[in-house]
Amino acid sequence: xxxxxxxREPPPPRPSGGFAERSPLxxxxxxxxxxxxxxxxxxxxxxGFPILLTIALGIAFRAKPPDPVRAAVVAGPRAEAVRAxxxxxxxVDVRVLxxxxxxxxxxxxxxxxxxxxxxxxxxxxxxxxPDSRLARTVVDDLLQGAAGRRDVFAARTERFxxxxxxxxxxxxxxxxxMNVMSxxxxxxxxxxxxxxxxxxxxxxxxxxxxxxxxxxxxxxMRMLFLVVExxxxxxxxxxAFGTPLRGRVLxxxxxxxxxxxxxxxxxxxxxxRARNSQTVGGLINLVMMPMFVLSGxxxxxxxxxxxxxxxxxxxxxxxxxxxxxxxxxxxxSLTALGSQLAILAVVAxxxxxLALRWFRWT
Amino acid sequence: xxxLAIRCRGLVKRYPPDVLAVxxxxxxxxxxxxFGLLGPNGAGKTTTIExxxxxxxxxxxxxxxxxxxxxxxxQELRARLGITLQETRLPDRLTVEEILRLFRxxxxxxxxxxxxxxxVALEDKRKARYERLSGGQKQRLAVxxxxxxxxxLLFLDEPxxxxxxxxxxxxxxxxxxxxSSGHTVLLTTHYMDEAERLCDRVAIVDxxxxxxxxxxxxxxxxxxxxxxxEFEAPHDGVEEASVRALPGVEAARHEGRSWSxxxxxxxxxxxxxxxxxDARGVPLTALSTHRASLEDVFVxxxxxxxxx
Numbered sequence: 001x002x003x004x005x006x007x008r009e010p011p012p013p014r015p016s017g018g019f020a021e022r023s024p025l026x027x028x029x030x031x032x033x034x035x036x037x038x039x040x041x042x043x044x045x046x047x048g049f050p051i052l053l054t055i056a057l058g059i060a061f062r063a064k065p066p067d068p069v070r071a072a073v074v075a076g077p078r079a080e081a082v083r084a085x086x087x088x089x090x091x092v093d094v095r096v097l098x099x100x101x102x103x104x105x106x107x108x109x110x111x112x113x114x115x116x117x118x119x120x121x122x123x124x125x126x127x128x129x130p131d132s133r134l135a136r137t138v139v140d141d142l143l144q145g146a147a148g149r150r151d152v153f154a155a156r157t158e159r160f161x162x163x164x165x166x167x168x169x170x171x172x173x174x175x176x177x178m179n180v181m182s183x184x185x186x187x188x189x190x191x192x193x194x195x196x197x198x199x200x201x202x203x204x205x206x207x208x209x210x211x212x213x214x215x216x217x218x219x220x221m222r223m224l225f226l227v228v229e230x231x232x233x234x235x236x237x238x239x240a241f242g243t244p245l246r247g248r249v250l251x252x253x254x255x256x257x258x259x260x261x262x263x264x265x266x267x268x269x270x271x272x273r274a275r276n277s278q279t280v281g282g283l284i285n286l287v288m289m290p291m292f293v294l295s296g297x298x299x300x301x302x303x304x305x306x307x308x309x310x311x312x313x314x315x316x317x318x319x320x321x322x323x324x325x326x327x328x329x330x331x332x333s334l335t336a337l338g339s340q341l342a343i344l345a346v347v348a349x350x351x352x353x354l355a356l357r358w359f360r361w362t
Numbered sequence: 363x364x365x366l367a368i369r370c371r372g373l374v375k376r377y378p379p380d381v382l383a384v385x386x387x388x389x390x391x392x393x394x395x396x397f398g399l400l401g402p403n404g405a406g407k408t409t410t411i412e413x414x415x416x417x418x419x420x421x422x423x424x425x426x427x428x429x430x431x432x433x434x435x436x437q438e439l440r441a442r443l444g445i446t447l448q449e450t451r452l453p454d455r456l457t458v459e460e461i462l463r464l465f466r467x468x469x470x471x472x473x474x475x476x477x478x479x480x481x482v483a484l485e486d487k488r489k490a491r492y493e494r495l496s497g498g499q500k501q502r503l504a505v506x507x508x509x510x511x512x513x514x515l516l517f518l519d520e521p522x523x524x525x526x527x528x529x530x531x532x533x534x535x536x537x538x539x540x541x542s543s544g545h546t547v548l549l550t551t552h553y554m555d556e557a558e559r560l561c562d563r564v565a566i567v568d569x570x571x572x573x574x575x576x577x578x579x580x581x582x583x584x585x586x587x588x589x590x591x592e593f594e595a596p597h598d599g600v601e602e603a604s605v606r607a608l609p610g611v612e613a614a615r616h617e618g619r620s621w622s623x624x625x626x627x628x629x630x631x632x633x634x635x636x637x638x639x640d641a642r643g644v645p646l647t648a649l650s651t652h653r654a655s656l657e658d659v660f661v662x663x664x665x666x667x668x669x670x
Contacts, residue, residue, distance in 0.1 A: 027467040031456055038455035038491075198451035203507075206415055206447075207468040208440040362417050 024209050028217035033224065036187070046183050046225070050175045050233050054168070057298075058241050061167035068093040069135045070111045072102040078117035085146035086115070086139060113139050165329075169244065172237040173324035174297040176230070180256060181291065181317050183225060184263030185284045188218050189271035193280040196271075196360065205361045215268070215356075222260045230256055234328075246331030254334055255327065255341065259320040262344040265351030266316070272355040291317035319343040366426070367393045367515050367546040368414060373423035375409050375570075383409040384420070385570035393514075396537070396547040398561035400554065400656060402666070406570035407550040408448060411519050414548070415445050428514060441469055444513030444545075446504045448520050454493040458484055458503055461492060462510055469511035482506040482536050498529025505536055509545075516540055518549040522556060534560060554656035566660055573663050578656055585662050586654040587612045587624040591631065594619045599644035608634040613662070619647070624654065624662070 020026045036042055068091040073079045079096050086094040097105060105111045106124060112135035116122040121143060126132040145151075195201040205211065230252065237243035245252070266287060274280040294301055294308075295317035304312060312318050323340040326332035334341070368391040375384040384406045391397045399407045412418045414425065416432045416439060425432065430439055452461050462475045479485045482502040487495065495503065501521060508516055518537065522530040530553075537560055541547050551557055557564045558578045566574040566581070574581055582588075596619060605623065606614045610631030613624040625631040628651060639646055660666070 021463060022467055024467045027464045031453060031460065031464050034460065035453050035455045199447055200450060200452060202417060203445075203447055203450045203452075204465075204468070206417055206440060206443070206445050207465065207511075208437050208470070209468040 025213045025216060025220070028209075028213060029220045029224075032191075032217055032221045035191075036221070046179065047229060047232055050179050050229075051236050053175060054172060054233070054237055055240070057171050058168040058237075061171075067091075069113075069138045070094075071135055071139050072097045072105050072111040072114045074099050074102050074114065074116045076117055082115055082117045082121065082143065086142050088146075089138065089142040092138065092142070111135075115139060115143075166241075168237070168241045169329055170300070170325070171298065172233065172241075172243050173328050174321050176233055176256070177259065177295070177317055177321040177324055178292065178297045179229060179233070180226070180259050180320065181263045181288060183229075184222060184260055185267040185270065185288060187221065187225070188264045188267030189269075189274075189280050189284050190267075190277060191218075192268065192271035193274045193277050196274075197276050202362045211361065218264060218268070219261070222264045223257065226253070226256050226260055243328070245328050247327035247333065251327050251334040251337075252324070255320065255323045255337065255344070258341055258344045258348065259316070259323075261348040262316045262320075262351070265348045265355065268355040269351040269358075272358045273360045275360075291315050294318070296321050314343055316344055316347045365393050367391045367395075367428060368548065369424075369426040370414065371424045373410065373413065373425065374421045375406070375413060375418065376421040383570055384413070387423075387567070387570060387572055389565060389572065391546065391548055393546050394544065395562040396541045396549070396560055398557040398564040399548070399550040399567050400552065400557045400564050400660070401550075401567035402552055402660075405567045407567055408519055409570075410567070411517055411548065411550055412447075415443065415517055416440065441471075441511065442514050443517065444508030444511055444515070445517040446501075446508050446519060446521060448523070450504055452492050452500070452503065452507070455491055457489050457491050458495070459488040461503065462506060465507040466510045472511040473509065475510075478506045478510050481509055481539060483532065496529070498525050498532060501525060501529070501533060502536060505533070505540075509540060513545065515546045515548065518547065520550055520552070522551070522553065530556070554660070557656055564656065566656070566663065568660075568664055574659060581656065581659050582654045585659045587626050588654060589625045589628045589651055590654050590658050591623040591625050591628070591635065591649070591651045593621050593623075593635070593646060593650070594648040595621065595639060595644050595646055599642055600639070604638070605635070608638060610634065615662075615665075622661075624658070625651075 020030075069089075070093045071086055073082050073086070073094060073096045075096050075098050083094055083096055086092050095111075102111070102114045103124075106114050106126075112125065112129070112132045114124040116124070123136050123139060125136040192201070204214065234243070234245060234252075238245065267284070270283040270287060271280050274283065291297075294304065294312045295315050296302075297317070301309075301312050301318055319340040323337045323344075326337060326340075327334070368389060370387065370389040373384050373387040373389070374382075376382050387406070387410060389410075399410065401407050409418065413420045414427060416427075416436060427439055428442055432439060456464070458479070459475060462478055466472055466475060466478075473481075479488055482505055484499060484502055484506065487499060492500065492503070505518065505521065508518075521537065522533050525533065534556070537547060537549070541560075547560075549556075549560065561578060563575070563577050564581065565572045574585060576584065600616075600621070602614055602616065605611065605621070608631060610625055610627040610629075611623050611634075612626055615622050623631065623635070632651075636646070
């Protein structure tokens with residue numbers, strides 16, 4: 001700007017910058033965003049760690065050919081015939097051992113069944129071990145067949161290991177849910193308490209900033225976080241492991257957004273009064289730990305007793321994980337996930353309402 | 363009325379069960395002046411200033427800030443005030459410029475970032491992250507955050523506590539600059555040199571009450587006198603009454619061997635004192651004089667030092 005006339009009065013304060021520069025909401029959200037991405041640890045725990053976990057667990061639980069059945073035959077005159085009959089079967093690993101040796105191998109778990117040739121033969125096995133029971137059945141089938149038994153019918157079998165049923169397919173939605181939970185709780189609860197502890201909160205409520213905008217900046221930050229996190233983790237799992245995304249992307253986005261609000265709300269709630277970060281760290285872990293275990297992140301929550309299921313079903317992380325798995329693995333549409341959405345929405349609304357009532361600003 | 367920036371009557375702040383942080387404090391601060399609340403730690407300075415800033419509710423008392431009450435015009439007042447708290451930590455990972463832009467966005471009117479950077483002499487640190495600034499630079503940035511809105515009234519709570527001498531002087535320059543550009547300033551401090559250098563008027567606060575009020579010079583002259591003579595001599599050889607009766611001596615106090623006299627005419631009092639001690643055969647082990655300061659005012663009024 002050039003000045004054509006000499007100025008007599010000091011000019012009025014220039015309305016500085018554009019909308020972004022004048023908007024407290026934009027500036028607050030930018031401050032959050034910068035504080036986050038300039039903290040390499042935070043970025044790693046949010047984005048790198050889930051990917052590493054997916055890789056590690058995806059490799060550990062990758063699909064493998066079925067283990068062979070391991071059997072021992074007690075040495076004796078008929079041992080060779082029995083061994084040959086068993087070795088003819090698919091995926092049977094058989095050896096001939098002395099009586100004492102065979103006993104030791106069975107006890108040590110190197111073999112799952114010991115056959116004493118005879119008429120009829122004797123099977124030694126451990127009926128409490130699924131491995132051992134399976135080995136007994138396989139061995140019996142083979143020996144009966146070798147002795148001339150005919151099957152009444154021959155069933156056709158189909159292998160079922162398609163994407164969606166493998167462990168990695170179970171895991172990825174669980175990790176997404178877990179990540180939304182922990183990043184929401186730490187990113188809101190911890191950060192607010194840090195602001196309070198540093199007296200930054202007190203300093204900014206002494207300005208005319210609207211308090212709602214301070215909180216809204218966190219919500220914006222959570223949504224931005226999803227926009228980055230979901231494509232990274234889902235995209236990685238799809239490329240590296242062929243994890244399916246059978247449902248609609250929009251449905252996935254909606255349930256993630258509602259879930260993120262639920263955990264942002266819980267973060268706000270635990271951070272609403274705490275004065276120092278140790279306190280809030282303890283509270284966050286207290287809230288998250290049961291859900292890590294119960295809500296089906298790494299293994300299905302159906303493993304827990306029936307009596308606990310109603311309580312587990314209403315946990316927000318259970319609702320989110322169930323919803324994510326249904327959308328990604330089964331292609332379920334959002335309309336069929338009403339109860340999960342309702343749980344998340346109630347947690348979000350309830351926690352925000354309580355947190356705002358209790359919030360300690362100064 | 364219109365020339366008062368702050369009017370406060372009978373201010374009381376009680377923390378249950380039995381802490382009385384502010385005990386009936388009265389204060390009138392004029393527009394355009396730099397006013398200092400001076401007192402030891404725990405005197406109630408910070409509580410008072412935070413009540414005036416609208417951050418704490420008083421237990422009792424009447425307060426008008428810029429002719430307004432906090433209960434009626436909170437948003438308007440927040441827009442017209444600039445404050446620094448004791449020990450605020452700004453966001454570590456943000457730069458000076460980003461922090462100023464954040465604070466600027468909260469206000470409808472104010473200075474440009476450029477202008478504020480100039481005021482606090484941080485132009486060459488604009489791209490530096492907060493975590494990389496020195497203590498003095500951090501404190502100047504805190505003041506800058508208070509100046510972005512071009513506030514009518516500036517609150518500075520112990521602005522130089524913990525700073526090295528050079529940083530303190532730089533901050534004083536900032537405060538003097540702000541004051542000369544028309545801001546009313548209320549600052550708290552427990553450094554009397556700071557108060558003497560910056561403040562037009564000071565109130566000395568102790569146990570939540572104002573115990574003395576005036577310009578630093580007035581207070582010194584009224585409460586203490588011009589000069590202070592300090593000496594050490596065995597306590598049993600000297601009587602307080604006879605020392606006080608010496609010509610030129612206005613007051614005398616002692617703690618064990620250490621004596622402190624307030625004196626109006628040094629040229630009269632010193633020879634008289636020496637003669638007096640000599641005549642009694644009392645050995646003098648130390649003698650010094652200094653111009654009376656606010657510290658002496660505080661000691662005279664309370665019998666304690668400001669910073670123990």
